[in-house]
Amino acid sequence: MSRRLPDTNPRKLPRQERSKATVEAILIAATQVLIEEGYEGATTARVAERAGVSVGSLYQYFPNKEALxxxxxxxxxxxxxxxxxxxxxxxxxxxxxxxxxxxxxxxxxxxxxxxxxxxxxxxxxxxxxxxxxxxxxxxxxxxxxxxxxxxxxxxxxxxxxxxxxxxxxxxxxxxxxxxxxxxxxxxxxxxxxxxxxxxxxxxxxxxxxxxxxxx
Structure with a gap:
């Protein structure tokens, strides 16, 4: 039986400028953490910390690392x-x-x-x-x-x-x-x-x- 892929789609798209800035900060942070830690070492907690947002805020837009x-x-x-x-x-x-x-x-x-x-x-x-x-x-x-x-x-x-x-x-x-x-x-x-x-x-x-x- 094949392993089911996790949901890798963003939860929602940002509409307001503040939300867009938050998502952009998260994606920039994800890029930096992936480069520094590699895929296995990168976590949503590390990305949220680097982006300066709470993990809850990150999860509003991305359900998991794979979505990022x-x-x-x-x-x-x-x-x-x-x-x-x-x-x-x-x-x-x-x-x-x-x-x-x-x-x-x-x-x-x-x-x-x-x-x-x-x-x-x-x-x-x-x-x-x-x-x-x-x-x-x-x-x-x-x-x-x-x-x-x-x-x-x-x-x-x-x-x-x-x-x-x-x-x-x-x-x-x-x-x-x-x-x-x-x-x-x-x-x-x-x-x-x-x-x-x-x-x-x-x-x-x-x-x-x-x-x-x-x-």
């Missing part, structure tokens, strides 16, 4: 989508290569922000029931990449299926940057992961089915 983490997962996912959207919609990217460099840089920066927190949130996605949110984030970023590829389709070999290419690019980018931030910090030195990811993605994008490369 679930909210942080959703925020982090939304931030990644926003960052990638801005990078790909920047009109300064005159060529496909410019855009690829920008999206790789944006992806790296999004993962570099509080990497300890990123690792904790990534690991707790299944526990807090946010797999759907994670998958939706991947779909949204893939859609942004596909739209960008279509704008620059004239720069690509004609035999590329752009929808498939967008999936490949998003998967490669996420996997490599995540690996560097979480496990292989040496790849972050002198932007090595960005350089190698650019080489990998452009090598794929500009190659035809015959293996010819157009740069």
């Amino acid at each position: 983490v679930g909210t942080l997962v959703e925020r982090h996912a939304d931030e990644i989508v926003t960052i990638m959207h801005r990078a790909l919609r920047d009109t300064a990217h005159r060529t496909l290569a410019d855009g690829i460099r920008a999206v790789i840089r944006a992806g790296a920066e999004a993962h570099r922000i509080q990497p300890v927190l990123h690792k904790i949130l990534y690991e707790q996605v299944p526990r807090v029931g946010r797999l759907g949110k994670a998958m939706d984030t991947h779909r949204k970023v893939t859609a942004e990449i596909e739209g960008f590829l279509r704008i620059h389709a004239n720069e690509l070999p004609a035999d590329h299926d752009l929808a498939t290419a967008a999936i490949v690019v998003e998967t490669a980018l996420e996997a490599l940057v995540h690996k560097a931030v979480i496990d292989r910090h040496e790849l972050l030195v002198e932007d090595l992961v960005e350089q190698e990811t650019f080489r990998l993605i452009t090598g794929y994008l500009f190659a035809t089915c015959r293996g010819e490369v157009r740069l």
